[in-house]
Amino acid sequence: MFNFTVVPPRWRKVMADLWGNKLRTLLVVLSVTVGVFAVGMVYSAYLMFERDLAISWKSAAPASASLYADPFDEELVDSVRSLRGVKEAQGRRNVDLRVQTASGEWRQMYLTALPDYTEQKVNIIKPQSGAWPPGDGDVLLERTSLADLGVAQGGSIQVETPAGKKRTLKVTGVVYDSSQISSMFSGRSYGYINMDTLEKLDEERKLDQVNFVVEPWVLKGQETAPIEAIGRRGWSKLEQGNTTVFWLQVNKPGEHPLQSIINALILLLTVLGVLSLLLGTFLLVNTVSAILTQQTRQIGIMKAIGARRDQILKMYLILVGAYGILALAVAAPLGALAASAVTGFMAQVFNFDSGGLELPPKVLLVEAVAAIIVPVLAAIWPIWRGTGITVREAVSDYGIGNVAAKNRIDVWVDRLLERLSSLSRPILLSLRNTFRRKWRLALTLLTLTVAGTVFMAVFCVRSSLYSTLDDALDYFRYDISISFTQNYRATRIEHEVLKVPGVKAAESWGFSSGRILRDERKESEDDASKNVFVLAPPVDTTMIQSKIIEGRWLVAEDESALVVNTEAVKDNPQLKVGSQAIIKVGTRKLKFTVVGIAKSTLTGPIVYAPYPWFTGAIQEAGGARSVQIVTHSTNSKEQTDLGRKLEKHLKDNNLRVQNVDVTWEQKQRIRSQFDVLTVFLLIMAVLLAFVGALGLTGTMGINVLERTREIGVMRAIGASSIAIGKVFVVEALCIGVLSWLFGVILAVPIAFLLSYQVGVMFLQSPLSFSFSFLGVGIWLLLSALLSVLASLLPARNAARLSVREVLGYE
Structure with missing residues (x-):
């Protein structure tokens, strides 16, 4: 059996300090644990993301780039494959239709058809269970779509084709497609069919997407420019086959398309x-400073019997190290569990396979440094200062008089209290005691203020995200947008739409996609031309709230005039008001004069051309591919119902509807994507608030110990337990309110910077800053509540002290 008496006295003292004041040890260990836990969780999650995301993405043989176009024959895929620098190219067909969930709700779904599932070489779809490949009339569901649709393997789904016909497809299997964003994040479901099933859905047996991989020699690190150059040549090949190309999507070599978002999220969490x-x-x-203050006489006695300063310093550093080791023992496994949970959740959101629970040695090393080395280094100065006291100073210390002489802050506080003389004595004493130990108050305030600042800043980021989204969707003033699979007469579209009760106004728009060229030379087509969407609304449109930042909007006299948004300008800096713009639409090169620049948010690169001139120039005069609708009702449910009625009516009248977007649903979907970010930020902010509460609890506990004799004096002159407890509760409340005030002041610039940075990292443009007074109010209530809760145990301990106990206190 271990003999405790053989342990040297100094180490017995360390053990006594750890075990003798269990509450103090618990508070210190918890506070360090939270920080180590947060660092370990974030670093471990980052390593898991880096590993799991890369493995899932690379195993699918991801495309270097993808071209999206109107339906075309399979021979055009061969023309892209034949391009110099292309290693492999494969085509597929995507059908955008409606699917009925198990709850009876209709939502959007992408059905993808591959010519040959057994010869996949690009963006490989992997079978997970059930039949493979899909049979005629069957569908394989992407794994993230099962829960959203509420169906299981062996069941069936009902879909509605663009022509308005309903078809039932049997769910015969489940697949994993790492190139698709999770249904939970995108709000859409995904299924996979064969080419024969296309005909049962009233679709042509053609392709509309080409995925290609470039040869290794084309790549130059992680640059996308060489891939874009080949993609533009592929674009031209498709156009030569008399098809309209809408978009060129280029992926950064070796990187998941959402990698930048994940990295930005990890950076914020770090x-x-x-x-x-x-x-x-x-x-x-x-806490260490308070222990040294409390044990001043002990230090004097140790020095009196021969202890050197370096020995005492080592003893207290060992105590700090012991706190760190206890914190590490708790934080390391909890951090690994939390990282596994976070990675699992993010795997669902971003659709990759999670490798499960792991505690890498490098994470454990970082946690050990955070738990032991950092606290020890931080404690050296206060311990060195505290152990420098002489024997005479130490033995003459009685605690009650060991308060610094009055300075300006004390004088200011005393003057303020004189004006508040109507308050009760316990409250006045609490207000005075708040500023008694200024260094300790400063550290406690710093802890709570930082926690409050981050908490309020996170709410501001959330508010700014929502404000940015509102600005983006306010730009488009319609309630419902309907796009078609082909061009129809605008008068016919509007005539049919206005027949449906509830429609207040309707506008048909021309639409196409193209590339902005540097000049008219043939070489420019394969040069640095960029994708752009061309919208052709009526010049007197009421469906757009244009925010012109330079120049003007389109007018009735305009012909080849063009308004470009800031996203298009960012890709094409040569576009200025008064300059010429050349846009290649299909096989035609259209010349425009830029008359205005409009602000864009969350819309991508868009240019606006006058409807009559543009539709004539592309030989679609009087035609349109979309209609924008304003409803009589502002009720969201009624707008959704009207969108469904419009879709049915148009399909019944032989108009092939591709998609129906209800503006409020779109806003809600994007908000839910933003919420993934704000939830993570709020979790970390709550952790900071927890650390702040622990700090305040520790401070109040130390104050009770230091004021033991004062409590005895108050007891001796008749103070009740409630009055004594109230002194410490009110003191904690004062600290909480002060931290809230400082936090509000700091939250404004911090929230602005954080909102700016979040916008740049996630949306490639700053957010529209919006200060959240809701966050300020919530933190005021939380800081008051945390202050009261943090003071209850110390106040209870103070109230229970008897006169006899305090007279014997050393």
Whole structure:
């Protein structure tokens, strides 16, 4: 059996300090644990993301780029495959239709058809269970779509074709397609069929997408320019086959399309994790300083019997290290579990395979540094300063008088309290005691203020995201947008739409896609031309709230005039008001004069041309591919119902509807995507608030110990337990309110910078800043609640002290 008496006295003292004040040890260990947990979780999650995302993405042989176009014959895929620099090219067909969920709700679905599932070489779709490949009239569901549709393998789904006909497809299997965004994130379902099933859905047996992989020698690191150059040549090949190409999507070599979003999210979480660690370290330093103050006489006695300063320093550093080791023992497994849960959730959101629970040695090393080395280094100065006291100073210390002489802050506080003389004595004493230990108050305020600042800043980011989304969707003033699979007469479209009760106004728009060229030379087609969508609304449209930042909007006299948005200008800096723009639409090169630049948000590169001139120039005079609708009702449910009625009516009248977008549903879908970000930020902010609450609890506990004799004096002159407890509760509340005030002041610039950075990282443009007074109000309530809760146990301990106990206190 272990003999405790053989342990040297100094180490017995360390053990006694750890075990003798269990509440203090618990608070310090918890505060360090939160920081180490946050750092470990974020770093471990980052390593899991980096590993799992890369494995899932590379195993699918991802396309270097994809071309999207109107339906074309399979021979055109061979023309793309024959291009110099292309290693492999394969085509597929995508059908956008409606599917009925198990709950009876109709939602959008993409059905993809491949010519040969057994010869996949690009964007490989992997079978997970059931039949392979899909049979005639069958569908394989992407794994993330099962829960959304509420069906299982062996069941069936009912779809409605663009022509308005309903078809039933049997679900015979489940597949994994890493190139698709999760249904939970995109709001769409995904299924896979064979080419024969296309005909049962009233679709041509043709392709509309080409995925291609470039040869290794084409790549230059992670640059996309060489891939874009080949993609533009592929675009021209498709156009030569008399098909309209809509978009060229280029992927960064070796990187998941959503990798930048994930990296940005990890970066934000890392910043907040490091903040948690720093705040936990501040609390530890605060606690160590208080221990040294409380044990001043002990230090004097140790020096009196021959202890050197370096020996005492080592003893207290060992105590700090012990706190860190205990924190590491708790934080390391919890961090690994949390990282596994976070990675699993993100795997569902971004559709990749998670490798499961893991605690890599490098993560454990980082956690050990955060738990032991960082606190020890932070504690060296306060311990060195505290152990520098002389024997005479130490033995003459009685605690109650060991308060610094009055300075300006004390004088200011005393003057303020004189004006508040109507308050009760316990409250006045609480207000005075708040500023008694200024260094400790500063560290506690710093902890709570940083927590509050981050908390309020996160709410501001959330508000700014929503404000940016509102600005983007306010640009388009319609309630419902309907696009068609082909061009129809605008008068026919509007005539049919206005027949449906509930429609207030309707506008048909021309639409096409093209590339902005540098000049008219043939070489420019394969040069640095960029994708752009061309919208052709009536010049007097009421469906767009144009935000012109330079020049003007289109007018009735305009012919070849063009308004470009800021996204298009970013890709094509040569576009200026008064300059010439050449856009290749199909096989035609159209010359425009830029008359205005409009602000864009979340819309991509778009240019606006006058409807009559543009539709004539592309030989679709009087035609349109979309209609924008304003409803009489502002009720969201009624707008959704009207969208469904419009879709049915148009299909019944032989208009092939491709998609129906209800504006409020689109806004809700994007909000849910934003919420993934804000939820993670709020989790980290709550962790910071927890550290702040621990810091305040520790501070109040230390104050009770330091004021033990004062409590005895108050007891001796008749103070009740409630009055004594109230002193500490009100003091904690004062600290909480002060931290809230400082937090509000700091939250404005921090929230602005954070919102700006989040916008740049996630949306490639700054957010429309919106300060959240809701966050300010919530943090005020939380800081008051946390302050009261943090003070309850110390106040209870203070109220239970008797006169006899305090007279014997050392």
